[in-house]
Amino acid sequence: xxxxxxxxxxxxxxxxxxxxxxxxxxxxxxxxxxxxxxxxxxxxxxxxxxxxxxxxxxxxxxxxxxxxxxxxxxxxxxxxxxxxxxxxxxxxxxxxxxxxxxxxxxxxxxxxxxxxxxxxxxxxxxxxxxxxxxxxxxxxxxxxxxxxxxxxxxxxxxxxxxxxxxxxxxxxxxxxxxxxxxxxxxxxxxxxxxxxxxxxxxxxxxxxxxxxxxxxxxxxxxxxxxxxxxxxxxxxxxxxxxxxxxxxxxxxxxxxxxxxxxxxxxxxxxxxxxxxxxxxxxxxxxxxxxxxxxxxxxxxxxxxxxxxxxxxxxxxxxxxxxxxxxxxxx
Amino acid sequence: xxxxxxxxxxxxxxxxxxxxxxxxxxxxxxxxxxxxxxxxxxxxxxxxxxxxxxxxxxxxxxxxxxxxxxxxxxxxxxxxxxxxxxxxxxxxxxxxxxxxxxxxxxxxxxxxxxxxxxxxxxxxxxxxxxxxxxxxxxxxxxxxxxxxxxxxxxxxxxxxxxxxxxxxxxxxxxxxxxxxxxxxxxxxxxxxxxxxxxxxxxxxxxxxxxxxxxxxxxxxxxxxxxxxxxxxxxxxxxxxxxxxxxxxxxxxxxxxxxxxxxxxxxxxxxxxxxxxxxxxxxxxxxxxxxxxxxxxxxxxxxxxxxxxxxxxxxxxxxxxxxxxxxxxxxx
Numbered sequence: 001x002x003x004x005x006x007x008x009x010x011x012x013x014x015x016x017x018x019x020x021x022x023x024x025x026x027x028x029x030x031x032x033x034x035x036x037x038x039x040x041x042x043x044x045x046x047x048x049x050x051x052x053x054x055x056x057x058x059x060x061x062x063x064x065x066x067x068x069x070x071x072x073x074x075x076x077x078x079x080x081x082x083x084x085x086x087x088x089x090x091x092x093x094x095x096x097x098x099x100x101x102x103x104x105x106x107x108x109x110x111x112x113x114x115x116x117x118x119x120x121x122x123x124x125x126x127x128x129x130x131x132x133x134x135x136x137x138x139x140x141x142x143x144x145x146x147x148x149x150x151x152x153x154x155x156x157x158x159x160x161x162x163x164x165x166x167x168x169x170x171x172x173x174x175x176x177x178x179x180x181x182x183x184x185x186x187x188x189x190x191x192x193x194x195x196x197x198x199x200x201x202x203x204x205x206x207x208x209x210x211x212x213x214x215x216x217x218x219x220x221x222x223x224x225x226x227x228x229x230x231x232x233x234x235x236x237x238x239x240x241x242x243x244x245x246x247x248x249x250x251x252x253x254x255x256x257x258x259x260x261x262x263x264x265x266x267x268x269x270x271x272x273x274x275x276x277x278x279x280x281x282x283x284x285x286x287x288x289x290x291x292x293x294x295x296x297x298x299x300x301x302x303x304x305x306x307x308x309x310x311x312x313x314x315x316x317x318x319x320x321x322x323x324x325x326x327x328x329x330x
Numbered sequence: 331x332x333x334x335x336x337x338x339x340x341x342x343x344x345x346x347x348x349x350x351x352x353x354x355x356x357x358x359x360x361x362x363x364x365x366x367x368x369x370x371x372x373x374x375x376x377x378x379x380x381x382x383x384x385x386x387x388x389x390x391x392x393x394x395x396x397x398x399x400x401x402x403x404x405x406x407x408x409x410x411x412x413x414x415x416x417x418x419x420x421x422x423x424x425x426x427x428x429x430x431x432x433x434x435x436x437x438x439x440x441x442x443x444x445x446x447x448x449x450x451x452x453x454x455x456x457x458x459x460x461x462x463x464x465x466x467x468x469x470x471x472x473x474x475x476x477x478x479x480x481x482x483x484x485x486x487x488x489x490x491x492x493x494x495x496x497x498x499x500x501x502x503x504x505x506x507x508x509x510x511x512x513x514x515x516x517x518x519x520x521x522x523x524x525x526x527x528x529x530x531x532x533x534x535x536x537x538x539x540x541x542x543x544x545x546x547x548x549x550x551x552x553x554x555x556x557x558x559x560x561x562x563x564x565x566x567x568x569x570x571x572x573x574x575x576x577x578x579x580x581x582x583x584x585x586x587x588x589x590x591x592x593x594x595x596x597x598x599x600x601x602x603x604x605x606x607x608x609x610x611x612x613x614x615x616x617x618x619x620x621x622x623x624x625x626x627x628x629x630x631x632x633x634x635x636x637x638x639x640x641x642x643x644x645x646x647x648x649x650x651x652x653x654x655x656x657x658x659x660x661x
Contacts, residue, residue, distance in 0.1 A: 190380035191590055192380070193613070195593035220595035223596060247597070257522060258521055265549050267598065272525055
């Protein structure tokens with residue numbers, strides 16, 4: 001049996017704007033296994049959020065899937081999400097795959113109480129029995145360690161940032177999705193709240209057996225929760241491997257650079273390095289490796305053809321000509 | 331008060347009045363409560379704490395953008411709100427701030443040249459356009475925006491976040507400041523860009539001996555930038571612990587500092603997954619309009635001593651050399 005719940009095949013996504021076509025996601029191949037958590041890391045503009053929103057087909061109107069498939073395996077069938085029409089999508093979203101968007105405040109309607117928003121979500125998906133929905137919502141709110149009576153009758157502004165994030169997570173679980181996508185779930189939260197959300201996600205992962213995709217620029221979130229990590233740069237996956245591969249044996253200069261750029265509090269004092277330059281313009285992409293202008297390992301050949309992902313050890317894929325010359329980061 | 335202090339806060343409080351509801355009366359939020367602090371010439375003081383703890387207000391008080399409700403702020407021993415015009419002008423030139431958001435702190439209608447030359451003309455450092463261009467180019471070189479010709483006539487929207495923040499830093503350098511408040515100067519930037527900005531600040535510290543108040547919520551960044559300096563931990567408008575950076579990081583004493591250090595997620599799977607996390611009694615931060623009596627951390631503190639902590643406010647006590655803690659466990 002195929003234990004991949006989601007397979008993204010050669011997916012390319014573009015946005016059109018006045019300057020031209022923004023190649024936000026380029027030829028991405030990625031599998032998500034049942035019950036695993038996969039972190040997609042990268043900087044702003046690397047295409048990670050575009051990839052996440054494309055999976056539930058909520059791209060902004062200027063964005064479109066140029067080519068590729070998003071295969072979802074559920075109910076012993078295969079579906080290509082990229083080909084779904086609106087009514088199929090309505091059946092599919094939230095029920096099979098739910099997403100928790102970045103910035104918890106903006107995800108709520110400010111003039112509706114939490115209960116009304118829960119009910120709207122449930123109704124849109126055909127759950128019309130108020131008392132069942134209420135029961136379920138209360139259970140989930142309790143599960144995310146909130147006082148359900150108080151929260152359900154509150155307006156969004158009456159809740160703190162951490163509480164809103166927990167409500168969003170609870171709300172995303174209401175239709176029992178098989179996959180949960182979380183976009184920067186801890187960004188903009190205070191440290192103690194971040195810790196609390198991380199512990200909560202760990203419990204969800206353990207108790208519910210969901211498959212999860214974390215999208216984050218924050219390496220520490222990946223270090224906390226991911227089984228596997230994908231590094232994105234300029235719309236493409238440049239490295240993919242187990243969390244230990246990525247953090248202890250990174251083989252792409254960009255992943256290595258990211259790890260060396262982040263200070264930690266508990267490890268002994270070490271020197272950090274910054275990556276020079278800035279990410280490329282996604283409209284006028286040059287041929288060859290997109291990281292080439294910033295790379296300290298660059299060599300002849302890097303600027304000619306873009307390297308493809310190669311499996312160097314089981315499950316560890318790198319797109320770099322010089323992966324063999326890159327020593328362990330720590 | 332120490333003699334070699336460049337900036338001192340002497341029992342400073344800042345209250346904001348808030349109107350609650352349409353018919354509701356006015357309420358007072360105690361944003362800064364009785365804060366005393368002095369920053370020595372050439373040192374780096376990192377001010378860390380969570381959002382709403384008053385760290386930005388402290389920065390604004392120091393640069394004179396916010397007036398204290400009570401207490402005095404001294405620049406080289408003189409009260410900034412009680413200075414003659416000339417001294418106040420010197421103070422204003424000497425103390426600069428770098429704001430958090432490089433997207434909103436530059437005027438989108440002005441080119442880099444205009445942004446950087448305005449203070450130069452205003453303070454009569456340059457008089458002609460060619461002098462100004464020369465000086466602006468020097469400033470751009472100082473923040474690694476090279477070659478300067480590529481940047482001097484650009485608008486902010488033509489620059490990336492990291493480049494904008496460099497322009498903001500260049501602007502803070504126009505008047506050769508002695509003291510810079512860096513308020514979350516790198517938090518809005520991408521991970522790969524942050525370090526290069528930190529390096530520029532470090533260079534200013536070592537080459538021109540600028541004194542820094544480095545405001546951040548990121549203890550790891552405070553550790554990295556301020557290793558030779560001090561860290562002050564703020565909670566609800568009060569400093570709960572202050573001391574040399576290595577002491578605070580390796581041997582924190584206040585329960586709140588400990589909780590923060592234990593909670594920080596780190597970019598190392600083995601370390602971060604095996605962290606022992608402190609269980610707090612409550613996750614909610616008290617409302618500034620209604621602060622708990624006694625120690626403000628007592629409703630959340632797992633080491634809370636009943637009958638003591640909620641009755642009396644602890645004061646900062648020197649527990650070991652230069653390491654001060656405000657907690658009844660150390661009375």
